[in-house]
Amino acid sequence: MLQKLGFHILNDITWYKPNAAPNLACKTFAHSHETLLWAVKDKKAKHIFNYSIMKNLDNQGDCFKNVGKQMRTVWAINSAPKSEKTFGKHPTQKPLMLLTRIILASTNDGSVILDPFNGGGTTGLAANIIGKRQYIGIDIEEGFLDLTVNRIEQVQKQKRLIG
Numbered sequence: 001m002l003q004k005l006g007f008h009i010l011n012d013i014t015w016y017k018p019n020a021a022p023n024l025a026c027k028t029f030a031h032s033h034e035t036l037l038w039a040v041k042d043k044k045a046k047h048i049f050n051y052s053i054m055k056n057l058d059n060q061g062d063c064f065k066n067v068g069k070q071m072r073t074v075w076a077i078n079s080a081p082k083s084e085k086t087f088g089k090h091p092t093q094k095p096l097m098l099l100t101r102i103i104l105a106s107t108n109d110g111s112v113i114l115d116p117f118n119g120g121g122t123t124g125l126a127a128n129i130i131g132k133r134q135y136i137g138i139d140i141e142e143g144f145l146d147l148t149v150n151r152i153e154q155v156q157k158q159k160r161l162i163g
Contacts, residue, residue, distance in 0.1 A: 007039040010047065011073055015098060016064075019078045038106070048111070053104050060097055075101065080122070087150040088143070090120035099126035107133055114138075121148025128152050 002009060013036040020032035040047050051070075059065035062076045080095040099122045107113060109132035115123040118137035121144070127135040139145050 002037065002039050006042055008041075008043045008045070009037060009039045010049075011038045012036065013038065014074045016074055016076045017079050018063075018076055021079070036102070048106050048108055050105055050108070054101075057101070057104070071105075077101075080120075084122070085120075086154070088120075088147045090144055090147070093120035094122045096122055096126055096129075099123050100130065103127055103130055103133065109133070112136065118148055119144055121145075121151050124148055125151050125155060128155055 015034045015036055017032050017034075020030055023030045054071040056068060057065065057071070059067060061078070064072050064074045064076050075098070077095055077098050080089075080093045084096055085093065103113065103123070103126050112134045113123060113127050114136045116138045118124070118139035121137060124135040124137050125148070127133040137145070137148055139148075
């Protein structure tokens, strides 16, 4: 659909979840990956790709990422741990490591990040932790926006304590 609308797909990334939940019905394979699409409005559109950051990023447990080597399109990152669900959880909550990697790869200082499906607010949390980026999150559920505010306030409090 993106291509029919004139977008150009730069990459499709497979997010492999080593700790994916089992399929309890046992009638299909367990869902252990999601596909991320990275696209631009058209082939001539400029985009940000922080190659050096991605190349030198610590693997953080990702068995497919070798420090000092070019980043691949398969990312092995566990699903969001319980520690990221302290204030509540969203049914499709993404792990902080995943959104941090996406933001580091595709934004610069001063970038504005729009997440039209805010959910548990992980995008906003990652933007806040990285710093020097603005975040706009949209959700139709007020409870999920409250969850986001609580998560970001916790990080800001920790930043003040560390100082």
